[in-house]
Amino acid sequence: MITKNTIDKVFETARVEEVIGDFVQLKRAGSNFKGLSPFSDERSPSFMVSPVKQIWKDFSSGKGGNAIAFIMEHEHFTYPEAIRYLARKYNIEIEETEQSNEEKEQTNERESMYLVSEFAKKYFHTTLLNSEEGKAIGYTYFKERGFTAETIKKFELGYSPESWDALTKEALGKGYQLQYLDKTGLTIVKEDKQFDRFKGRVMFPIQSMSGRVLGFGGRILTNDKKAAKYLNSPESDIYHKSKVLYGIYHAKQSIAKLDNCYLVEGYTDVIQFHQAGIENVVASSGTALTPDQIRLINRLTKNITVLFDGDAAGLRASIRGIDLILEEGMNVKVCTFPDGEDPDSFAKKNSYDDLVHYLEHNAKDFIQFKASMLMDESKNDPVKKAGLIRDMVTSIAKIPDRIQREVYIQETARIMDISEQVLVNTLAQLVEKDSVETDKKGKQPYQKPMEVVKEPESQTSKIDILYQLERKIIEILLLYGNVEEEFEDVLIKTNEYGEPMEVSEKNNYKVFQRIYLSLQEDEVELANGLFRAIYNDLVAFYHQNEVFNIEQYLMHLPVELAQEVTDILMEDELYKLHNWEGQNIIPIYKSENTAQYVSETILTMRWYLVDKIIDELKSSLSAEPDSDNSEILIMAMDYHKLINSFSSKLGRVMSRYSN
CATH class of the missing domain: 3.90.580.10 (Zinc finger, CHC2-type domain)
Incomplete structure (x- = not known):
């Protein structure tokens, strides 16, 4: 740590x-x-x-x-x-907390595996670009695939020489240890010898989302039928095939920005799409799609478009993957390419605009895709058609969101020309079955949706008012909490005749002190949980620190509180963003009349809370003929006088600071 x-x-x-x-x-x-x-x-x-x-x-x-x-x-x-x-x-040395010997050994081992993998990536790439063998075989192959020099450099493609131990010798000569070459699978170690796993192959580095090299994919270029066409690094402490997506490092920003991820099968599909200008694409690297891979995409977007060529095996694989994607609560579309085409070949033959147009117009919702694909198989066979409908409902049952399930049921009923009620009943059975099975596995079952009760409009508006007032309190504390201002105190004193009278005094307070004392006096606690947590934290911080430093303050806040604090702090900057002064529109900034802003906010909040008490008193009045409501009415009258007092004070505050 x-x-x-x-x-x-x-x-x-x-x-x-x-x-x-x-x-x-x-x-x-x-x-x-x-x-x-x-x-x-x-x-x-x-x-x-x-x-x-x-x-x-x-x-x-x-x-x-x-x-x-x-x-x-x-x-x-x-x-x-x-x-x-x-x-x-910033060249800051990273210090780790004291670890046990076992933890140190494990950390050092993983780091050593990352380092040797990074070395191998650079070695393969340099060999491709600079060695005679690499240029003649590896570089030529990539150029024939249509990859430009910029693309080869971007993905750091490489070549492993046709030699039994070229990489191993180089790594050992540079001081890397054989045990880590072995554990990453770069070197196969036997009792009397060791040799390179990827000899004679073009190399595709596989990176994590943060860019660290986890493993490699290697493609053989000869027609050796005994050797696998593609060979991946074996499972290791840093490489888990089921948790990795090829291209995620280069695609993550585009996926998040465009809110969609194209999912393909192979390395070259990804690379060719990138070269064509479409960067929000990743590959499952030829393995069956897994929940961990889907969750990796889910960190970036809720939308996946699965791209497959037109062969039956590929389409069947896509159907299996669809249910997994739906189960993770994501939206899925499927796009197939014309016969004889795959994402690689299609991207190579078409311009960026044509490719985008094709994807937009041929990506089908999973319901439409299943219907169009499986209808051909069922023909006029009622039994097969019934099986197809059940297959579609089975996919819908995987969706966690109830509203989405209902929409897809309606769409299926329309496409398949069947009673919606029949589908609803079938869906209910499947969802119940899934829920029981999920309970047995100890996972979170489907939750029944809570009934939403709409509050009266007047109540909703009051909640909004309180939210805004409490947010203003936090804003004032953040922006001006340590500023000292002159405030008006109204005190009750007796005159020479012993009668009570209001006397105004001007005193200096720090803004946070004024707010804290005012809320303490009224015994008020902020209603919004997020604002209450920030308020308590801020007041404690001001009491413990002479100077308020926003960097220091944000540093110790939990993420959800830090996000809200940032939103409030940057709200004033929105005015500056639009350059109102340049358009001869002069906004009034709060810092120009801080005391007024503080006093207005506190008085308005008091007014709101007292008004709420009056409403509660009114609602407690009894309509019975013999009931005595006099005590309640007296209390309500007293609170009305208090509101008049607030109104008078607000008027004084406004006039005092507007001169």
């Missing part, structure tokens, strides 16, 4: 504008930077970076956070991966 000291150094050193500047073209906009969103297609910049606050906000997608959050969001890294990435960028 990375030490807190290392994480603190990363947070202190990393500059959000420098980190984001590696991925987004930023232009100066006053004290901030702005640019086009990297998470959506747009022509007008809605992406804002604040060097002062060390945070960013993408107003088009709603995402935001600090430098770590950007790397996690943009590169789809885990938190530790993001820390390691920034540590490498």
Whole structure:
């Protein structure tokens, strides 16, 4: 585990504008930077970076956070991966917490396997480009497949020489240990000798989502019938075939941005699509699709389009994969290519525009795909048609979302010309069966949907008002909590005749103190759980720290709280993004009249809460003829006087600060 000291150094050193500047073209906009969103297609910049606050906000997608959050969001890294990435960028040595000898050995072993895999990737690529054998055999093969030099470099394609131990000798000579060459499967070790697994093959490095080399795929170029056409690295501590998708490292940003993933079978399908300009594509590398591979895509998008050639085996494989995709709660379409074509050959023959047009117009919903494919098999056979319908309903039963299931049932009833009620009954049986089986396996069963009760419109509007008021409280604390301002205190004192009277005094408070004391006085606790957690955390932070540093504060917050804090902090920047001043529209910023803003917010919140109490008193009035409501009415009158007092104070606040 990375030490807190290392994480603190990363947070202190990393500059959000420098980190984001590696991925987004930023232009100066006053004290901030702005640019086009990297998470959506747009022509007008809605992406804002604040060097002062060390945070960013993408107003088009709603995402935001600090430098770590950007790397996690943009590169789809885990938190530790993001820390390691920034540590490498700023040359910060990564310290690990004290581990047991067994844990150290395991960590060192995995890291050594990654290092030897990275070495092998560079060796194969260099051999392809620089050796006579590599250029004559490997490079020529890739050029014949239609790959450009840029594509070969992008995917770091390589060549393993037709020699028993070329890689092994080179690696050992560079100081890499034989045991790690063995464990990664790069070298096959026998009692009296060792030799290269991939000799005489063109090489395809297989990378993780973060870009680390996990293993290799090698294709033989001779007609040796005894040798497998494609050979993959064996399973190891770093390479699990069922959890890896070829091309995910190069495709992840495009998948997330376009909100769709094309799924193909082979390495060259992926590469050819990339070269054609379509980058949101990955391959299952010839293996049957697995739930782990689907979940990998699910981190980036909910939409998968499965691409297959027209052969029966491929179509059957796609049908098996469809149910797995549906079971993960994802949306799936299927697109087949003309007879004799596969994704590789079709992409090579067609322009980008033609390819996009074909995919858009030939991708079928899984219901339409199953119907069109299986109808040919059933012909006019009623028994086969019944089996086809049951097959379609079986797929629908895999979908976790009840509304989606109902929509697909309606579509199936229309396509297959059958009673919707019959399909609903069949679906219910299948869902119940799946639920029972799921319970037996100890997994989470299908949940019955909760009944939604719509609240009266007036109640809904009140909840919205309270939400906005509480959000304002958090905003004030974040932006001005440590600022000292002059506030008006209204005190009750007795005059010379012993009568109570209101007396105004002006006192200086820090803003956080004023808010804290006001809410304490009224015994008010924020209703929204997220705001309550942030409020309690902020007040504690202000009490414990003389200086409020937003970087330091964000660093210790949980992700969900940090996201909300970032949204609030960057809200003011939205005005600057549109350059209102340049259009002779001068917005009034809250910082210009902080005390007024604080006082207005507190008084308005008090007004709202008292008004709510009055409504509750009204609802408690008895309609019985003999009932005595006098006590309730007196209380309501007293609260109405309090509201009048709030109204008067709000008027004074407004006039006092508007002069």
